[in-house]
Amino acid sequence: MSNPRILIYGYGNPGRQDDGLGVFLAEEVEKWARENHLDHIRTETNYQLNIEDAAEIHDFDIVVFADASLATEESYRLERLQPSPKVEFTMHAVDPAFVLYLCDTVYGEIPEAYVLHLKGASYEMSEGLTTKGQQVLQEAFAWIRSFLLSKSVL
Amino acid sequence: MNQKIIIEPVTRVEGHGKVTIHLDEEGNVARTRLHIVEFRGFERFVQGRPYWEMPVLVQRLCGICPVSHHLAAAKALDVIVGAGTGDGLTPTGEKMRRLMHYGQIFQSHTLHFFHLASPDLLFGIDADPAIRNIIGVALKHKDLAVQGVMMRKFGQEIIKATAGKKIHGTGAIPGGINKHLSPEERDMFLHGPDPLNIDKMIEWSVAAVDFFKSYHKKNKDLIDNFSVFPSNHLSLVRKDGALDLYHGVLRAVDANGKKILNDVDYQDYLKYIDEEVRSWSYMKFPYLKHLGKENGWYTVGPLARLNTCDFIPTPLAQKEFEEFKAYTNGKPNNMSMHMHWARLIEVLHAAEMMKELLNDPDLLEGELVVKGKKQYEGIGLIEAPRGTLFHHYRINENDQVVMANLIVSTTNNNQPMNNAVNVVAKKMMTGKKEITEGMKNAVEVAIRAYDPCLSCATHALGKMPLALYLYDKDENLIDEFISQ
Numbered sequence: 001m002s003n004p005r006i007l008i009y010g011y012g013n014p015g016r017q018d019d020g021l022g023v024f025l026a027e028e029v030e031k032w033a034r035e036n037h038l039d040h041i042r043t044e045t046n047y048q049l050n051i052e053d054a055a056e057i058h059d060f061d062i063v064v065f066a067d068a069s070l071a072t073e074e075s076y077r078l079e080r081l082q083p084s085p086k087v088e089f090t091m092h093a094v095d096p097a098f099v100l101y102l103c104d105t106v107y108g109e110i111p112e113a114y115v116l117h118l119k120g121a122s123y124e125m126s127e128g129l130t131t132k133g134q135q136v137l138q139e140a141f142a143w144i145r146s147f148l149l150s151k152s153v154l
Numbered sequence: 155m156n157q158k159i160i161i162e163p164v165t166r167v168e169g170h171g172k173v174t175i176h177l178d179e180e181g182n183v184a185r186t187r188l189h190i191v192e193f194r195g196f197e198r199f200v201q202g203r204p205y206w207e208m209p210v211l212v213q214r215l216c217g218i219c220p221v222s223h224h225l226a227a228a229k230a231l232d233v234i235v236g237a238g239t240g241d242g243l244t245p246t247g248e249k250m251r252r253l254m255h256y257g258q259i260f261q262s263h264t265l266h267f268f269h270l271a272s273p274d275l276l277f278g279i280d281a282d283p284a285i286r287n288i289i290g291v292a293l294k295h296k297d298l299a300v301q302g303v304m305m306r307k308f309g310q311e312i313i314k315a316t317a318g319k320k321i322h323g324t325g326a327i328p329g330g331i332n333k334h335l336s337p338e339e340r341d342m343f344l345h346g347p348d349p350l351n352i353d354k355m356i357e358w359s360v361a362a363v364d365f366f367k368s369y370h371k372k373n374k375d376l377i378d379n380f381s382v383f384p385s386n387h388l389s390l391v392r393k394d395g396a397l398d399l400y401h402g403v404l405r406a407v408d409a410n411g412k413k414i415l416n417d418v419d420y421q422d423y424l425k426y427i428d429e430e431v432r433s434w435s436y437m438k439f440p441y442l443k444h445l446g447k448e449n450g451w452y453t454v455g456p457l458a459r460l461n462t463c464d465f466i467p468t469p470l471a472q473k474e475f476e477e478f479k480a481y482t483n484g485k486p487n488n489m490s491m492h493m494h495w496a497r498l499i500e501v502l503h504a505a506e507m508m509k510e511l512l513n514d515p516d517l518l519e520g521e522l523v524v525k526g527k528k529q530y531e532g533i534g535l536i537e538a539p540r541g542t543l544f545h546h547y548r549i550n551e552n553d554q555v556v557m558a559n560l561i562v563s564t565t566n567n568n569q570p571m572n573n574a575v576n577v578v579a580k581k582m583m584t585g586k587k588e589i590t591e592g593m594k595n596a597v598e599v600a601i602r603a604y605d606p607c608l609s610c611a612t613h614a615l616g617k618m619p620l621a622l623y624l625y626d627k628d629e630n631l632i633d634e635f636i637s638q
Contacts, residue, residue: 014321015214023321046320047220051269051288052261052306085289098289105292106300125199125214 003040003153004061007111008144009053010045012068018120018133021140022066025118028141029148041148048093054103062112062151064144065096069117076140078147081113116140173597175579182584186576188568188601189435197558205234205549209326212545212560221258221313221323222538225251226545228326229401229534234549236526237329239421240401240534246520247330252400253511254316254325255536259399260355260504261309262539263456263497266605267362268302271494275369279376279599280592298365301358304349305501311350312508315339330523337518344512352509356470359502363474366498381490381574381600384409386442386451387458388566390537391417395464397475397503399537405462406442406452411486415442420535423544429561439568440561451569454541455604456496461486466499468506474499490574493603538563540605564606574600 010026012019026043033041044056049065057063065081083104084097094102096115104110118140121132129137178184200211208227213220228251233239243251273286276295284290292299310320315335317323325331348354370377388406392398404423406415415426429438430447441450452458460479466472478499481487487496511517534545541563548557578600582592 013214015211050265050306051303052310055303055307085284085287101289102292102299102303105289106296106303125196 001153004151005059006041006062006064006148006151007057007060008041008043008064008066008148009049009057010043010066011047011049013047015125015127017122017124017126017128017130018118018136019068019123021068021118021120021129021133021137022116024129024137025066025116025140025144028137029144032141032145033148038148038152040152049096049099050094051099051102053094053099054106057099057111057113058103058107058109060111062114064114064116064147065099066116066118066140067096068120068123070120072117072119075119075136076143077117079115079117081115083110116144173575173601175583175597177583183576183580186572186579187434188572188575197560200555200558202554202556204553205231205547205555206328206553208545208547208555209328210322210324213322219258219262219538219540220321221254221317222536222543223545224317224323225255225326225400226534226536226538226543227547228328229536230532230545230547231328232534233421233532234529234547235328236528237524238526239419242524242526243330244521244524245516246334246522247524248400249511249514249516250316250331250333250335251326253335253508253517254313254323255400256504256507256511257309257312257316259309259539260501260508261306261313263501263504264302264305264309266539267494267498267501268298268305270602270605271497272298272302272365274595274599274602275366275373275494279595286595301349301362305355305358308343308350308352308355312343315343327523329525330521332522334519334522335512335517340512340517343508352505352512356502356505356509359498359505360470363495363498363502366495367477370495377491377495378489380596381577381603382488383490383570383573383577384488385453385486385570385573386414386445386449387461387486388415388442388452388454389459389462389542390420390535391463392467393417396467397459397463397465397471397500398467399459399500399504401536404535404542407462407486409486409488411461411484414445420544421533423533423535423546427561429565435568437565437568440566441569452566453570454563454566455493455539456500457487457490457493458541459537460496460499466503468503468510470506471499471503474502490570490600490603540564541566564604567604567606571601571604571606574603 008026008029010022012022014020014023023045026045030043081096081100083101085101100110100113119136121130172189174187176184203211208231209224212223212227229240237243269288272291273288277286277290288299314320317325325333343352345351386406386408390398390402391405392402403417404415404420405417408414418426426443427440428443429440431438439451441447460475466475478495531548536543543563544561546559547555550556575597578596582596
């Protein structure tokens, strides 16, 4: 039995404080995965998701989109993602459910997908995470390592 | 009774915008306004920072076109480090930057066509929004959707290979570039398995232009008459008059094709361009000084570029350019929906340029950076996907930025977007008592032709409200609709 191909996709703007939480988490996972030779775990980062990400995620068995969020009370929250054709009000970017739906429409199959909501405290134009954001990153990184190992065949 | 109907924000336009349409007592459109809440704090944010941080720092301004800001800032700083004004770089420095830029143009224009424009064209502007999007395109025209996805991906990979990474790329630095392209990267772009190779990208680009032309033949009324108004047009052109999206001199023509800005050095842009502040909008209104506020406004972007340049220096795009120009007998094209046609010709040009550059050995070896005598002021212009982008910096003895002025493409297009809304609103809404989905979308289609990019990359989940307000003749709010 082989390891599933896993993608951690962090997105957001690191120049806007906690908006970069997803990106920083993906970077932490990248370092940890390389140090531990977990070659089935890959990471990707970008400012925003877009239509080409349908092709990106198609190459994986499990995908976790990590993003700063106002939609969580806890420091972090994992949500199983279902495809949705819902159109957002901004179309220079799309949301993860839309990417998943487009992947299904174009390729006829989708990975097991999740959104990891990371609670952001502030989104002003400034370098680095807030103190609260750093705490969220630390907690989420500890959790996602366990999650990734639980999905792996070691 | 006077009514003011507000559509806010404009859907499928980045950030927040709202349209107010003021009806008079007879139900005619009295006036319209496109209000854009633009973030202008960035110019103060960078003050005090070392100048060499700018090409990376300015990418925080916008998650949509970070590469354009990255390159415009680097060009301004070329002047500051004494490397000249755009044509003083090493061959490797300039060509790597050009490859990055054409990758950006390619992916951005592709997104616009496949994601924003093609749903309107394929399903009609008054079609249900639930199907009028790329999912709808994928369900009915899967080949088109696949092309859109893969062309975007190709452009993004070019950016990654030249800028170093997708977020906060570091490729362009003052005086040049910080890396070569590797032979493996070059070979992958030139000869990678289908569809991710440059020949397939060119083939699909030709197909996209053909798609538009075919649609145009069957829908002349919409494409030719949807929103037409006389405008001046401004862009960079190469010194010999060729289309050049990376560097050149500033040229403007009026609605009849007369040159009103004759190939001037953009380091002198303040001699020619000023910005007007209007009380009802956060976004300024640029204009050519010598023509004044009333007559000096201009359009930028793909349509403007094809109106100002004399030719396109790649063969397939030149052939399409000749057909494009012939349609208006060589005169400037003032039809807003032809922006899509011009954009697709630029997609083809960008693909051809990428192929030419990928075959150039200068990308693989050669000096990366030049430096000369330090200057204290620098201006960088670039033709970003949506139009001319200005970056202007002054520094002090300690190499800190003391002044920054940015005029982004969307700001340059402020007046023409307002005019486009006005023309469409008068046509669609005069004498009508109800606003239908089709009418609302018609206004948005007019704006989307310009593909405005509002400077906001924060997109945390749950932070994108939609609000619609209705005011009476006395400006009292009588109804509102807010959703998320």
